[in-house]
Amino acid sequence: MGANPVSIKRGPCGVSLVRSHDHWAGRFAAMACPCDVLIEGGPQAQAKRMVDAIAECAWRIERKFSRYRPGSVVHYINDTAGTVVTVDDETANLLDFAATLTNLSQGRFDITSGTLRRAWTFDGGDRVPTQEQIDALLPLVGWHAVQWTRPVLRLRPGMQIDLGGIGKEYAVDAAAAIANTVAPGVSCLVNFGGDVAVVNARSDGQPWRVGIEKPDRLGTPAHVVQLYRGGIATSGDSRRFVLSGGQRYSHILDARTGWPVRNAPHSVTVTAETCTQAGSVTTLAMLQGENADAFLKSSGMDYWLQ
Structure with a gap:
């Protein structure tokens, strides 16, 4: 099916909504990252309501909890x-x-x-x-x-x-819950800068496909995860780091020492029942440094290290 652009004007940035094959795709910006919403089929008006509600949820949480906003x-x-x-x-x-x-x-x-x-x-x-x-x-x-x-x-x-460290994953889960309230039972994928939640299985039984990008080749997927429902989150240093004297310093700091965690993976991705749970495990794993793999194995969750 050809693209059918729709504009939804909300907040400072507005939202785009287009039809793409068998689903609707919405996009907006929040929390300093691109946000995507994929909605399985259904009428255009329903997709508009869902994306509109998700964007408002993201902007509300950003306004309330961003340390950079004077009114938060x-x-x-x-x-x-x-x-x-x-x-x-x-x-x-x-x-x-x-x-x-x-x-x-x-x-x-x-x-x-x-x-x-x-x-x-x-x-x-x-x-x-x-x-x-x-x-x-x-x-x-x-x-x-x-x-x-x-x-x-x-x-x-x-x-x-x-x-x-916890706000974006919380926002993803909150937005997914709101989507299900607006259109109960409709399958929807919420992606805020790589933190993802899927609410409701697709009616055709097919999964949503989520790419895990290579830390050294941003935008290129190293793995593709098939997600039917639940959350997926990634922690890593591909975009935020210091490189000095041939040594790479991750932005993930050990609060006890004030220094970046040593010998941690470049990225950890975890799937879980919620995005918040997945994000928590990725963060805890990264903080284990060279013991990240052992920690993740003990968690019993599906994970990917790079």
């Missing part, structure tokens, strides 16, 4: 560090989840480690901070120093939180 919850928490803040249930759920990941990783993952970005800039350049620069920031890193008794939060003065 995270920006407010960071700006008022040292004082008591009472948060809503959605924010509290994310903080509880982040605390769980910190415990599971034995402190390697920590949402207060965003402060270390003052020393590290993972833009493909060659600037590596000194140990003295990192040591100056480490007193501001550590969930153990945060006072958190749901729903009351208090950071030490100078501390910050960053939900970027």
